Amino acid sequence: MNGVTLRQLDYFLAVAKHGSVTAAATACHVSPGGISLALTELEAALGAQLLLRRRAKGATLTPAGRWVADRALPIVQDLGELMHAAKQMQGQLIGPLRIGCFTTLSPWMMPRIIEHFAANHPAVDIEMVEGSSDQLQERLLAGELDLCFMYSLHVSTPVDVQTIAPVRLQLLLSPDHPLAAQEEVELRDLAGEPAAVLALRPASDLVETILRNAGFEPNIKWRSTSVETIRSLVARGQAYSVLMGRPLGDRTYEGLPLAYRRIKDDLPENAVVAAYAAGTKPSLKNRTLIEYCRNEFSDRSPVQ
Template sequence: MPEVTLRQMRYFVAIVDLGSVTAAAAACHVSQGAASMAVADLEKAVGVTLLVRSRSRKVAPTAAGVEFAAHARTVLEQVEEAQEAVRDQGGAIRGLLRVGVSLTMSPRVVPPLIEHFTTEHPLVELSFVEGAPDALQEQLRAGRLDLALLYSWQTDPDLEQIQIASVRLHVMLPAGHRLADQDSVWLRDIVDEPAVLLDVPPTAERMITTVESAGLAIKVGWRSANMDTIRTIVGRGLGYSFANSIPATGATFDGHKVVYKPVADKTPANAIMAVVPAGQKLPRRVKVAINALKTTEPQR
């Protein structure tokens, strides 16, 4: 019976991720023929079809291919970790670190993470993907990400969660608002005005539930998936919004200003979480990333 090799798994995973034999071959620095032959040998070895080809020359994994790719990624990662442990013996950290981060949290956590690895661990190749929580957690389950950074109320229970820092819900107001000078804002004093909600599930729904749990009804004026758009609408005095990550400046895209005030009501606890696959040993570079964020977040 033919044996499955690491080379076959590496090429196969690349094809699944890139959706093209040509692109995968280029990424792996081999010929297209070599990549195709490796996958053909792999399918013979496992005895099932792993990829389907379309007329547009795109390829997609079969159900068996999706399952095999997840296991193959784990094997490849474990081999890389073994090589790293023997090679470095506690010294320099290297390898690929793939981080997923929610859109609104990205400006808060990605720049310091890049700075840390560029300065302290230059042999680590850090890449990041910004997106909606559900999509990022699916990529984490599929092995396309090593780590996802999300708010606790965005996370799924089947994944392991490590708290980075707690956060407090704030109201975003135009700088000239009647409540802008308050130390904090009660929801009852703001809900009659139009709310501008972040249209990235489950954020808007969660904010509506939070307000309703206080016995109030929210008046949704507009929704947007872009925080710059939300800030600009609020800065013009057209409504208010909510935020967990507070920028260092209140300037909007068009030169207006907003202010951020803590919500005075008791709201559900929330935190920045490092989300990783459950039951798996974390690579050193993932542990380093988590510890780096824990160090920088309390200073904010």
């Protein structure tokens, strides 16, 4: 057993996962000869045949190989965590960071986050997951995400949150709409008119509730998972919308102008938040990410 090394176990597990020496070599960025040598050394150290290797048929685990693989995997994972912890104690951030982001927030937040970490923490491997707030919270609670960014009014599960930036819904109109001449608009003035809403829950539920609270049943004519589709429908005078984000320029993809107006009604307070599983202590990577986002976005929220 004194001859067993982490490299040998890594290569053995790679062959077990990928089913051949060649595929394992590609995954590990080494030569097939290097993989074969490590396997031979490992089998000699353990005194057992771990793999059946057949030309053109790949490699399969022997019963002894399955036994070793089951025990080697947690050893390799634990050693990897130990190495990460040692580097973090030296002030380095390293390893995967799985970030979820509500679809409409992602263009505003994720490119800057990725650029910042690439420049300042290059050993952090960011995985980006976009989706509805409901989907992100499911994945967060399943342990598939480290944290996610969404709106505070979308939180519907037992998660802990930290505020990144305050936000407020705005009314989106065609510049030719009669109400576009006003700086502030009461929602009741839109009763009966066709609306286009974001087809992502719970965002759609929130907007519809706000419209009903204004005293009328909204006429939802269009639903889309794309904010840009909604913006284009509004610009062409086919509907109004109530949205959170406001890209620079107030124009659609095709260059048509839009009119954003403040909603005069009382609206529930809302904010962009970082959410993570309730009761968990944020890792150093999470804390670094949250601190950066607060500094970067607190004065530049998508809607002031």
